[in-house]
Amino acid sequence: MTESLPRILVVDDERDMLATCQKMLSLRPYQVDCAENGKAALLLYQEYRHDLVVVDLRMPDIDGMEVMERLHRMRNDQLVVVITAYASVENAIQAVRRGAFDFIRKPFKMDELLLVVERALRFKALQDENRQLQARLTESFHAERIVGDSPVLREVLIKLRKVSEVDIPVLICGETGTGKELFAHTIHENSRRREKVFVAVDCAALPEPLLESELFGHEKGAFTGAFQTKPGLLEVASGGTLLLDEIGEMPPNLQVKLLRALQEGRIRRLGGNQERPFDVRVVCATHRDIESMVRDGSFREDLYYRINVVRIDVPPLRDREGDVHLLANHFFELFQSKVTKRLEGISAAALFILEEYNWPGNVRELRHAIERACTLTEFTQILPEDLPPAILAAVEEKEIVVSSGDFARAKREIIEDFERKYVARMLNHTAGNVTEAAQLSGLSRPAFHRLMSKYQITSSSFKG
Numbered sequence: 001m002t003e004s005l006p007r008i009l010v011v012d013d014e015r016d017m018l019a020t021c022q023k024m025l026s027l028r029p030y031q032v033d034c035a036e037n038g039k040a041a042l043l044l045y046q047e048y049r050h051d052l053v054v055v056d057l058r059m060p061d062i063d064g065m066e067v068m069e070r071l072h073r074m075r076n077d078q079l080v081v082v083i084t085a086y087a088s089v090e091n092a093i094q095a096v097r098r099g100a101f102d103f104i105r106k107p108f109k110m111d112e113l114l115l116v117v118e119r120a121l122r123f124k125a126l127q128d129e130n131r132q133l134q135a136r137l138t139e140s141f142h143a144e145r146i147v148g149d150s151p152v153l154r155e156v157l158i159k160l161r162k163v164s165e166v167d168i169p170v171l172i173c174g175e176t177g178t179g180k181e182l183f184a185h186t187i188h189e190n191s192r193r194r195e196k197v198f199v200a201v202d203c204a205a206l207p208e209p210l211l212e213s214e215l216f217g218h219e220k221g222a223f224t225g226a227f228q229t230k231p232g233l234l235e236v237a238s239g240g241t242l243l244l245d246e247i248g249e250m251p252p253n254l255q256v257k258l259l260r261a262l263q264e265g266r267i268r269r270l271g272g273n274q275e276r277p278f279d280v281r282v283v284c285a286t287h288r289d290i291e292s293m294v295r296d297g298s299f300r301e302d303l304y305y306r307i308n309v310v311r312i313d314v315p316p317l318r319d320r321e322g323d324v325h326l327l328a329n330h331f332f333e334l335f336q337s338k339v340t341k342r343l344e345g346i347s348a349a350a351l352f353i354l355e356e357y358n359w360p361g362n363v364r365e366l367r368h369a370i371e372r373a374c375t376l377t378e379f380t381q382i383l384p385e386d387l388p389p390a391i392l393a394a395v396e397e398k399e400i401v402v403s404s405g406d407f408a409r410a411k412r413e414i415i416e417d418f419e420r421k422y423v424a425r426m427l428n429h430t431a432g433n434v435t436e437a438a439q440l441s442g443l444s445r446p447a448f449h450r451l452m453s454k455y456q457i458t459s460s461s462f463k464g
Contacts, residue, residue, distance in 0.1 A: 006121050007031040007048055009349055011041040011055040011067060012083065021054070024110040024115065026034040038062025039417065042070060046325075046348035050073070052120050054113075055301060056083045057091055065095055072099050074355055075322040076151065077127065079120050083108075145182055147330045148323035152315045156183075162328055163310045164190035171247075171307050172285040174314030177364030180285040181245060186344075193281055196240030199233050204249035211252055216261070222271025234267050238278045247307065248288035248299060259303040282307065317359040317366065324355045331370035332382070339374050342442060346370075346382045349415045354385050356395045380442035384415050420455045423448070424462075432463035 008030050010021045018034045025032045033048065035041035038061055045053065052070060064082050071078045082103045084092040092103035101120050104112055109160035146157065163170050164187045181200055188198045201214055209223075218234030233242060244250070250258070261267045262282060266275045284307045293299035317324065328346055336343040346354075350373075359365055373386040384392065385441045426437035426448075438448035452458070 003267055005029050005031050006051045007033070008117065008126075009033045009035065009041060009044055009048070009050040009053045009055075011035045011038065011053065011059070011064070013037055013056065013059045014244070017056075020110070021113065024114065028114065029116075037068045038064075041067055042352065043418070045071060045074070045349045049325075051124055052079045052117060054081045054083065054117070057095065058085070065091070065098070068098070069097065070098060073321065074325065079124055080114060081116055081120055100393045117421050118343055146416060147327050148180070148184060148320055149326060150320040150323045153320055153323060156312065159310075159312060160186060161190065162191065163187060163312070167192065167281055168195040168309045169281070169307050170283045170310050170312060171290075172283065173290070173314045173315060174285075174287065175316050175362055176243075176287045177362035178314040178316060179363050180287075180314055181243060183312060184241070184243045184245075184283045184285060187283060188281075191241065191281065193228065194238050197237055198241050198243070199237040200243040201233055202245045204246040205442070208251045208254060211250070212257070215254070216267050216269055218270035218273040222269070226271070229269075232267060232269060234261060234280055235276060236276045237280045239280070241283060243306075244282060244284045246286055246288075248286040248293055250292050252298075255303050256302045259300065259306060262306055284308075294318075317362045323358075324359070324366065325351060327366055328354050328370055331367050332374065335371045335374040341377075342380060343374060343377070343382070344380045347384070349418045350382050350384050353387060353392065353395050357391050358394065371390060378443050378447050383419075416455075420457070423451050423457055427452075427459060427462040428459065430462075432459040432461070434459050 006029075008025055010018060010025070010032065011034075012021070013036055014017045015036065018036065020031050020139070022034050033044050033050065035044055038059055041053070041055065042062075044050075049168075053067075055064040055067050056177060059067075062070075064171060068071075068080045068082065075286050078101065079101045082092055082094075082095045082100045082104055083106060084095075085106050089103075089105065092100075092105070096103060101123065102116050137204075137437045144347075146153070149240060160183065170184075170187060172183055174180050184200070185198055188194060211233070213223075213226075213230070215232050215234055217230050217235060218226050220226060221227045244258075261278075266277050266281070268275050288306075290299055290304060294301050294304050317327075328351060332343070332346055354366070354369070369391060370382070370386050372388060373382045377383070377386040379386070422441070426441050427434070430436040430440065434448060435445055441448060
């Protein structure tokens with residue numbers, strides 16, 4: 001398969017400069033996209049994720065510094081070259097300090113631009129080669145269900161690979177919704193126990209007597225309702241892996257019993273006298289600050305050290321730069337096949353909002369947001385209005401606080417610009433036939449009419 005050409009995005013509000021840069025760069029083996037302002041650049045970037053972005057620092061709507069910062073929020077290693085006037089070299093130096101790869105001063109010769117671009121792309125090639133080397137180190141490590149490519153996630157996966165190879169207890173810590181059980185399952189699937197069973201029990205979901213019975217089992221007649229003998233999960237999972245989810249919620253009495261079982265490798269069922277050996281790898285998970293619980297005495301120190309031979313910290317989604325985009329599209333592919341209507345993807349404007357949101361509920365919240373959007377949308381694409389109102393409100397509030405209204409206004413303009421152009425394009429395609437335009441859009445006719453009214457678009461403008 002032919003390797004794809006490097007893709008470059010050039011952003012400048014001067015059309016002549018934009019045309020010249022596009023013409024010169026297109027003479028090389030590059031794919032070149034152009035944008036006349038920051039809003040258009042961000043939308044293009046959402047679609048193509050360019051290898052290199054060349055952006056003018058001084059632009060009227062969103063300046064080059066703001067464009068660069070937003071790009072880095074979407075992908076922290078994005079290469080950016082800034083263009084500046086001679087009088088603004090200090091701004092260019094500041095941009096380099098804040099993450100730009102290099103800068104070039106106007107007026108410049110095209111050879112100068114080509115030299116900087118080539119140097120940036122060579123640097124990216126080295127970065128990619130380094131990632132490939134890391135990937136080869138973990139090529140025997142299977143983590144297909146963990147979606148993401150952020151640096152912080154890659155570090156966790158390297159650690160996960162190492163602990164999977166050694167049969168030792170692991171403590172997985174992370175906020176609610178980060179996918180701790182998925183990480184535990186990945187450890188099991190890459191361990192020598194992969195052919196045996198993986199069993200998970202939620203210590204917070206069961207009252208103490210039921211949890212004790214689940215873990216250790218019981219003999220017939222051990223308590224009221226024990227009509228038959230039941231082996232515990234420590235026995236059931238023997239040879240495999242047992243995940244004790246939310247271990248921080250385990251009652252103190254059970255902590256004592258679990259510690260003894262782990263130390264001796266033997267258990268006694270409730271109501272029984274016979275000790276039974278088991279061979280299980282125990283992985284524990286919690287969203288609690290378990291060190292604080294040890295200090296205040298609510299979690300046994302000796303059990304803590306028994307289960308915490310290696311600790312894995314699952315990063316919250318807000319720290320996984322660039323992964324929201326990948327996860328959103330992953331969940332879209334998962335849920336779009338389950339709905340009867342035809343869906344084509346997530347719009348750039350919706351992705352923009354998803355990436356700005358803080359995700360207190362982490363990956364689980366994102367999954368539910370995409371499932372909801374796929375179910376309720378009236379469009380062929382997921383648009384901002386299909387997202388949960390709480391997400392829209394939180395992003396709106398965040399942007400107003402951060403930028404005194406400018407950022408929020410920019411977001412609204414992006415959404416409105418997309419909707420306005422989309423409606424006009426559909427009407428132009430159908431020569432003003434509203435019914436046909438609505439059908440092509442995947443909208444009901446009233447919904448399409450509402451968009452026309454919102455932007456004062458008339459069908460007569462497109463007839464003939």
